[in-house]
Amino acid sequence: MLPFAVEEYQTRLRHVKDRMDQQGLAVLVVSDPANMNYLTGYDGWSFYVPQAIIVALHQDEPLWIGRAQDANGARLTCWMRDEAIRPYADTYVQSPTQHPMDYVAQVLAEEHLLEGVIGLEMDAYYFTARSYQRLQEQLPHATLKDATLLVNWVRLIKSDQEIHYIQQAAAIVTQAMDTALHVIKPGVRECDAAAEIFRSQIRGTHTISGDYPAIVPLIPSGPRTSAAHLTWTDRRYEMGDAVNIEIAGCVRRYHCPLSRSVVIGPASHHLKSLAAVVVDGVNAALNTVRPGITCGEVEESWQHHLKRHGYFKESRLGYPFGLNYPPDWGEHTASLRSGDLTVLQPNMVFHLIAGMWLDGYGLEISEPFRVTPRGVETLTDVERQLLVIND
Amino acid sequence: MLPFAVEEYQTRLRHVKDRMDQQGLAVLVVSDPANMNYLTGYDGWSFYVPQAIIVALHQDEPLWIGRAQDANGARLTCWMRDEAIRPYADTYVQSPTQHPMDYVAQVLAEEHLLEGVIGLEMDAYYFTARSYQRLQEQLPHATLKDATLLVNWVRLIKSDQEIHYIQQAAAIVTQAMDTALHVIKPGVRECDAAAEIFRSQIRGTHTISGDYPAIVPLIPSGPRTSAAHLTWTDRRYEMGDAVNIEIAGCVRRYHCPLSRSVVIGPASHHLKSLAAVVVDGVNAALNTVRPGITCGEVEESWQHHLKRHGYFKESRLGYPFGLNYPPDWGEHTASLRSGDLTVLQPNMVFHLIAGMWLDGYGLEISEPFRVTPRGVETLTDVERQLLVIND
Structure with a gap:
């Protein structure tokens, strides 16, 4: 049932403990669902209630803490022994008096983990301000320290098995993009297109089961292409519409995202000009990718190209991806952005997304890639250009 | 484009300001995406970065603060004037030095909103511990106060237009449950069933566009039915399998959830016995529903029935639902739970979900309902029992 060998989880745990040790942490409380999964295998849609993994430098196994009704799910998906599953009673759920973090504090006390510094993921989704306050109140003598992204940085370099799932996700996103190109046509509602893409x-x-991507299909059309993150409506496509498609394949929670802009019927002159510049810019950026180059340098080659053609993109050019849960498949560590000094290494994977949102129109062309020992491998082979749908 | 008349947003705003006034708040910083939408109309998949609505007691319109690339989305979906849209630069995004809450603090200062108490949604999804710390640091002279659920409590009683969308969502979930019953059969993979349900x-x-529900289809089968929140795998259904289906329809972000357990082929004796008790218990609870009764009293009639038949359910029996975003369609205010003193009023809507997760098996039968002036109206007409699929 486990997507990885127990040894791989233990290797991850060792890498995390190395960083904890470097940062002077005796304990790490992990709240990010992707980080929880990374260290334990835990996979369930239960992150709508507070939950956590406790990693202690001197304990062999992490502890899972979650709602009682999710304990069976933890037993079915985690690699640890049953004793590591520590459910809290339902009276802690959305209660005006009790809070699940009170229980986390109790487990820390029971395990004698209050000596030494405790790391918290202060900026992780689902670790709310109150979660932090309750821990503070319950642990007056503990030293709490921000350990946001500690696990995420370990996730940055993928194992071969992780790459394998990402490649499977790439096959799915390629198929889903093909579905999109077939279903989008004049008269069809955006919601009908979204439904077929989702289904795909x-x-x-036939051999690879799709998992739910961390973001729903983003497919704004017409005037809504000027906005980056709008979802579908009941609008019917018309001749001449542009549609920005941002989707991902997902396998065992590992993603492969991809974006393309398509136009129904002939493209306008300004969209075609923009697309030509963007495609060349993406190619220029991809050509710089190899181990030893920084994220900032990749972005500079893109920005340089854009500038020569009179365009400018404020937002970053991309981010690492992989294992994740809603609301984001990005990993929040490095960015393909000016000044980012992260050095590329083999088996890092990035989504290079050249999204331009101008007044009244926009364009997105992306390429998910893996850094290889000698250069770059793009993960999909969908035509890298503004795609045209002829009705 | 707006799903409600501007007057309805203004009424909501007035209700929120009344509560702010009662609680001594001059300003409210709203981070929960559903609350943001409720007050402004804002609808986009951008809650993966920090964002906020600022409601000031003495300002006519709320202010929207979000990422620059989402400002066009705000202009397209909010009811306020363009001046109320306050985007932050991309340098704030996932940066080691800047944080979007620094910008929120800056807007509060620019608007002279630092006098008086500022309410924060301390336990809202996406309002992280660091978001709170940054606001604290940037606003050393402000008085910050917890205002979690202030807006959620206003949402508890629905307008007729909101009920209309929920009824449309009920039509969709009825259809999706029907899809599930047709697609689940021996040999089919769970992922294929999930794909068809999602599509539906x-x-x-034909007349109502489906929106994405806040939770993906939860459809564990076989031994995984003992767990509440597992998603699908590539497992193929077998004769004799039980499948717990928890899904929702969604229209303009308004949900209608529904759960049923189905069994492929004849049900086991223990599952049939459990189902008979659960259905009668649901009926008993529904029979108590009318304005003036408390949430606790509804649950007591269920618990009483269960106890008479030798069962016990620790977790609560239900929760209010409506407008929402991932990861949850519940509203986190009242609970159908022993001791909850919330008094039922017309146009409250609850998901009464009798989920029993026992050792090695489980069962879910639910009923979404509206409190009417005289009693109760269930929102779907799917047969209220353990459903049997005969291959």
């Missing part, structure tokens, strides 16, 4: 993402292929 | 949810009907 979740079915996967 | 998103397409909606």
Whole structure:
């Protein structure tokens, strides 16, 4: 059932403990669902209630803490022994008096983990301000320290098995993009297109089961292409519409995202000009990718190209991806952005997304890639250009 | 484009300001995406970065603060004037030095909103511990106060237009449950069933466009039915399998959830016995519903029935639902739970979900309902029992 060998989880745990040790942490409380999964295998849609993994430098196994009704799910998906599953009673759920973090504090006390510094993921999704306050109140003598992204940085370099799932996700996103190109046509509602894309993402292929991507299909059309993150409506496509498609394949929670802009019927002159510049810029950026180059340098080659053609993109050019849960498949560590000094290494994977949102129109062309020992490998082979749908 | 008349947003704003006034708040910083939408109309998949609505007691319109690339989305979906849209630069995004809450603090200062108490949604999704710390640091002279759920409590009683969307969502979830019953059969993979259910949810009907539900289809089968929140795998259904289906329809972000357990082929004796008790218990609870009764009293009639038949359910029996975003369609205010003194009023809507997760098996039968002036109206007409699929 486990997507990885127990040894791989133990290797991850060792890497995390090395960083904890460097940062002077005796304990790490992990709240990010992707980080929880990374260290334990835990996989369930239960992150709508507070939950946590406790990693202690001197304990062999992490402890899972979650709602009682999710304990069976933890037993079915985690690699640890049953004793590591520590459910809290339902009276802690959305209660005006009790809070699940009170229980986390109790487990820390029971395990004698209050000596030494305790790291918290202060900026992780689902670790709310109150979660932090309650821990503070319950642990007056503990030293709490911000350990946001500690696990995420370990996730940055993928194992071969992780790359394997990402490549499977790439096959699914390629198929889903193909579905999109077939279903989008004049008269069809955006919601009908989204439904077919979703179906394609979740079915996967005959041999690979699709998992739910961390973000729903983003497919704004017409005037809504000027906005980056709008979802579908009941609008019917018209001749001449542009549609920005941002989707991902997902396998065992590992993603492969991809964006393309498509136009129904002939493209306008300004969209075609923009697309030509963007495609060349993406190519220029990809050509710089190899181990030893920084994230900032990749972005500079893109920005340089853009500038020569009179355009400017304020937002960053990309981010690492992989294992994740809603609301984001990005890993929040490095950015393909000016000044980012992260050095590329083999088996890092990035989503290079050249999204331009101008007044009244926009364009997105992206390429998910893996850094290889000698250069770069793009993960999909969808035509890298503004795609045209001829009705 | 707006799903409600501007007057309805203004009424909501007035209700929120009344509560602010009662609680001594001059300003409210709203981070929960559903609350943001409720007050402004804002609808985009951008809650993966910090964002906020600022409601000031003495300002006519709320202010929207979000990432620059989402400002066009705000202009397209909010009811306020353009001046109320306050985007932050991309340098704030996932940066080691800057944080979007620094910008929120800056806007509060620019608007002279630092006098008086500022309310924060301390336990809202996406309002992280660091978001709170940064606000504290940037606003050393402000008085910050916890205002979690202030807006959620206003949302508890629905307008007729909100009920209309929920009824449309009920039509969609009824259709999606029907899809599930047709697609689940021996040999089919769970992911294929999930794909068809999702397609049905998103397409909606010929006249109603489906929106994405805040939770993906939860459809554990076989031994995984003992766990509440597992998603699908590539497991193929077998004769004799039980499948717990928890899904929702969604229209303009308004949900209608529904759960049923189905069994492929004849049900086991223990599952049938459990189902008979659960259905009668649900009926008993529904029979108590009318304005003036407390949430606790509804749950007591269920618990009483259960106890008479030798069962016990620790977790609460239900929760209010409506407008929402991932990761949850519940509203986190009242609970159908022993001791909850919330008094039922017309146009409250609850998901009464009798989920029993026992050793090695489980069962879910639910009923979404509206409190009417005289009693109760259930929102779907799917047969209220353990459903049997005969291959």
